[in-house]
Amino acid sequence: xxxERSDASGLLERHLAFVEALRGxxxxxxxxxxxxxxxxxGAVRWGNRAMVRDAxxxxxxxxxxxxxxxxxxxxxxxxxMVGNGAGAEEGDEAGDGPVRDNASALVDFRDRLAxxxxxxxxxxxxxxxxxxxxxGVFGAMPGRGPGLSSWSAYTALQRVAPxxxxxxxxxxxxxxxxxxxxxxxxxxxxxxxxTAMVEDDARRRIAEEKGPDHxxxxxxxxxxxxxxxxxARRGDLEEMRKEIFPLARRLATRLAKEQHSRHARTAxxxxxxxxxxxxxxxxxxxxxxxxxxxxxxxxxxxxxxVSGSVANFAQFTLxxxxxxxxxxxxxRAFTFIDHVHEVTGHFRPGADPVDVLTDLAAATSHAALWxxxxxxxxxxxxxxxxxxxxxxKTTLLILGDARSNYSDLHEDALRxxxxxxxxxxxxxxxxxxxxxxxxxxxxxxxxxxRMIECRNLNQLSEFVHDLAW
Amino acid sequence: xxxxxxxxxxxTRLATAGYLADAATATTTYLAGALEKPLLLEGPxxxxxxxxxxAVSRATGAELVRLQCYxxxxxxxxxxxxxxxxxxxxxxxxxxxxxxxxxxxxxDDIFSEEFLLTRPLLTAIRREEPTVLLIxxxxxxxxxxxxxxLEVLSDFQVTIPELGTVAATRRPFVVLTSxxxxxxxxxxxxxxxxxxxxxxxxxxxxxILQQQVPGLDDxxxxxxxxxxGRLRELELKKAPSIAESVDWARTLIxxxxxxxxxxxxxxxxxxxxxxxxxxxxxxKELKLARS
Numbered sequence: 021x022x023x024e025r026s027d028a029s030g031l032l033e034r035h036l037a038f039v040e041a042l043r044g045x046x047x048x049x050x051x052x053x054x055x056x057x058x059x060x061x062g063a064v065r066w067g068n069r070a071m072v073r074d075a076x077x078x079x080x081x082x083x084x085x086x087x088x089x090x091x092x093x094x095x096x097x098x099x100x101m102v103g104n105g106a107g108a109e110e111g112d113e114a115g116d117g118p119v120r121d122n123a124s125a126l127v128d129f130r131d132r133l134a135x136x137x138x139x140x141x142x143x144x145x146x147x148x149x150x151x152x153x154x155x156g157v158f159g160a161m162p163g164r165g166p167g168l169s170s171w172s173a174y175t176a177l178q179r180v181a182p183x184x185x186x187x188x189x190x191x192x193x194x195x196x197x198x199x200x201x202x203x204x205x206x207x208x209x210x211x212x213x214x215t216a217m218v219e220d221d222a223r224r225r226i227a228e229e230k231g232p233d234h235x236x237x238x239x240x241x242x243x244x245x246x247x248x249x250x251x252a253r254r255g256d257l258e259e260m261r262k263e264i265f266p267l268a269r270r271l272a273t274r275l276a277k278e279q280h281s282r283h284a285r286t287a288x289x290x291x292x293x294x295x296x297x298x299x300x301x302x303x304x305x306x307x308x309x310x311x312x313x314x315x316x317x318x319x320x321x322x323x324x325x326v327s328g329s330v331a332n333f334a335q336f337t338l339x340x341x342x343x344x345x346x347x348x349x350x351x352r353a354f355t356f357i358d359h360v361h362e363v364t365g366h367f368r369p370g371a372d373p374v375d376v377l378t379d380l381a382a383a384t385s386h387a388a389l390w391x392x393x394x395x396x397x398x399x400x401x402x403x404x405x406x407x408x409x410x411x412x413k414t415t416l417l418i419l420g421d422a423r424s425n426y427s428d429l430h431e432d433a434l435r436x437x438x439x440x441x442x443x444x445x446x447x448x449x450x451x452x453x454x455x456x457x458x459x460x461x462x463x464x465x466x467x468x469x470r471m472i473e474c475r476n477l478n479q480l481s482e483f484v485h486d487l488a489w
Numbered sequence: 490x491x492x493x494x495x496x497x498x499x500x501t502r503l504a505t506a507g508y509l510a511d512a513a514t515a516t517t518t519y520l521a522g523a524l525e526k527p528l529l530l531e532g533p534x535x536x537x538x539x540x541x542x543x544a545v546s547r548a549t550g551a552e553l554v555r556l557q558c559y560x561x562x563x564x565x566x567x568x569x570x571x572x573x574x575x576x577x578x579x580x581x582x583x584x585x586x587x588x589x590x591x592x593x594x595x596x597d598d599i600f601s602e603e604f605l606l607t608r609p610l611l612t613a614i615r616r617e618e619p620t621v622l623l624i625x626x627x628x629x630x631x632x633x634x635x636x637x638x639l640e641v642l643s644d645f646q647v648t649i650p651e652l653g654t655v656a657a658t659r660r661p662f663v664v665l666t667s668x669x670x671x672x673x674x675x676x677x678x679x680x681x682x683x684x685x686x687x688x689x690x691x692x693x694x695x696x697i698l699q700q701q702v703p704g705l706d707d708x709x710x711x712x713x714x715x716x717x718g719r720l721r722e723l724e725l726k727k728a729p730s731i732a733e734s735v736d737w738a739r740t741l742i743x744x745x746x747x748x749x750x751x752x753x754x755x756x757x758x759x760x761x762x763x764x765x766x767x768x769x770x771x772x773k774e775l776k777l778a779r780s
Contacts, residue, residue, distance in 0.1 A: 056526070060524060063524060064520070075520060077513070077683075078683055079683075084532075087685065201776075262724065301577070302574075306573065374770065
């Protein structure tokens with residue numbers, strides 16, 4: 021425990037810096053919670069790092085989505101060890117000084133890593149120690165002077181390449197009686213968590229060298245609901261997809277509730293029920309009853325760019341809209357690249373989201389005749405073939421980055437489309453500052469349609485909330 | 490009264506009460522008692538949030554007062570209510586006697602203890618004995634109700650205009666549970682300790698199963714936990730919770746199934762998965778033969 025070594029005043033400063041960093045990362049830690057966290061710390065003491073982490077988490081994190089950020093920052097400000105760790109020196113079999121980075125060391129390390137990962141019960145502490153060793157030996161980037169040296173998880177992972185151990189691990193696990201698919205899954209999961217450990221360790225070392233504030237600023241990824249669609253990695257995408265349905269459900273309940281409570285204030289009085297209920301209170305109408313109101317519903321037409329540049333974004337918004345079917349009376353969805361293709365049929369109620377996405381991906385090929393995004397052509401084609409989808413009650417939703425490969429924009433077609441519907445929105449997954457750069461036609465289209473920046477799950481849910489009103 | 494002496498003490502006593510808590514749960518439960526702050530539990534349905542509150546009450550011998558939240562819950566159901574009917578009777582009785590009973594006396598009379606109907610929150614505050622107050626599924630309420638929770642959660646008191654402020658003589662151990670179907674207000678969250686309870690790891694789930702379902706042998710418990718873990722990794726509409734794996738274990742015992750092979754899984758999948766599309770997904774992913 022490095023924390024025990026510091027003196028008391030240093031601890032308070034570190035705690036305050038930690039709280040600052042949490043706030044910087046978007047957690048709203050109030051003064052009251054800050055004080056609570058210290059009270060909690062008083063109750064558990066510094067003895068056990070896991071316990072300190074739990075106590076801090078209980079008082080300062082109030083949303084599960086923020087937990088990853090919290091954990092990363094906690095590791096940076098209250099590292100589990102310093103340098104190579106207390107036990108590392110005596111554990112080196114080389115005997116004299118730290119292990120040098122060379123080919124034989126690499127082979128030797130990979131063997132030991134494979135062994136550790138193959139064990140039927142994974143020893144977490146041992147793996148963490150190995151991650152530290154790996155970054156220390158293979159991820160060191162010597163600098164020109166003191167304080168300039170650094171560590172790179174990327175280099176370490178490139179050199180050791182734990183992913184290549186998968187087959188060996190699978191064979192090992194199958195030797196214990198697991199079937200192949202199961203073994204492969206477990207092997208991948210173990211290697212994934214080891215990779216995360218290596219990344220943590222590199223962060224920890226950089227923090228040691230350059231101060232935690234530096235790392236907190238540059239290296240901690242935003243929580244999943246604030247992560248930009250365009251910047252998401254594979255693992256993030258899966259996590260986001262798992263978020264979509266709960267998110268849609270949350271939003272639907274919230275909508276229903278808000279409509280309900282707004283309704284209670286504005287709905288006409290149900291006189292008979294109110295009078296009948298007042299009998300219980302001697303004819304005094306203590307509680308009033310109101311007539312139910314027809315829920316307000318929207319016809320939705322989604323026109324979605326599915327070209328490579330926005331593929332991630334398109335997946336999410338389509339899936340999200342699909343999850344929100346309940347809120348909308350009817351929904352039709354079209355995808356396009358340069359040609360328009362209807363995909364409404366894939367959104368069967370009760371369908372499995374994984375299947376829907378696979379089907380959608382397969383259907384995407386119909387949307388491209390020439391293979392390059394062409395908004396102008398897509399709008400004209402839509403007008404030619406699917407104008408019947410638009411009525412005066414329709415809300416038209418266009419999803420895309422408005423990057424049209426310098427082709428004819430056909431603003432007139434879009435203007436006619438928007439003219440025939442109730443309202444139109446355009447969701448753009450790019451940061452607003454990039455609109456209009458390069459081949460982006462965002463300003464031109466933005467004059468016709470209200471264009472809204474929608475880069476992450478948060479913004480998406482906010483938008484749908486406003487939309488459903 | 491101190492609720493628990495230390496996190497380890499919380500873990501052992503909860504275990505004796507039939508709740509196997511992991512380290513984070515034990516620490517946070519201990520803290521909620523030590524700091525006398527309400528504990529907000531979030532997590533998927535069926536992972537044992539409500540159960541934790543019950544276990545705390547069993548472990549400490551405190552009585553459980555439960556407020557089940559629902560849409561449309563109001564002050565009258567959560568805090569207190571005046572017994573209008575009885576008040577009316579009293580007024581009429583006073584009038585019938587006629588004579589010189591003046592209004593002021595009646596007025597004071599009808600807003601006394603006798604006519605007060607205490608609801609869970611007030612009951613918990615007023616109890617002299619140790620109490621665990623469970624506010625269940627707090628995310629189901631309307632936002633307005635959170636407002637009236639605030640006074641209870643931060644100061645452990647309730648203000649009744651006619652009677653004055655009732656403060657707790659002994660602070661209850663408050664547990665709020667939520668499935669996060671809507672975001673609770675910052676104000677409520679600020680007053681609470683927060684704990685996210687997730688699906689347990691394989692080892693703990695096996696222990697829970699063996700504790701809850703007597704007669705479950707090791708091998709089948711192992712198989713069951715692995716399969717459930719596998720199911721949770723799929724993209725399902727409703728991932729199986731602990732409650733469902735316990736149900737499944739009971740089903741297997743009732744059917745006297747000794748080995749959880751592909752056929753046994755297909756036959757009993759209904760105990761764990763409650764959506765048709767989830768069934769199809771599971772059959773496809775686990776490569777089960779279609780029944």
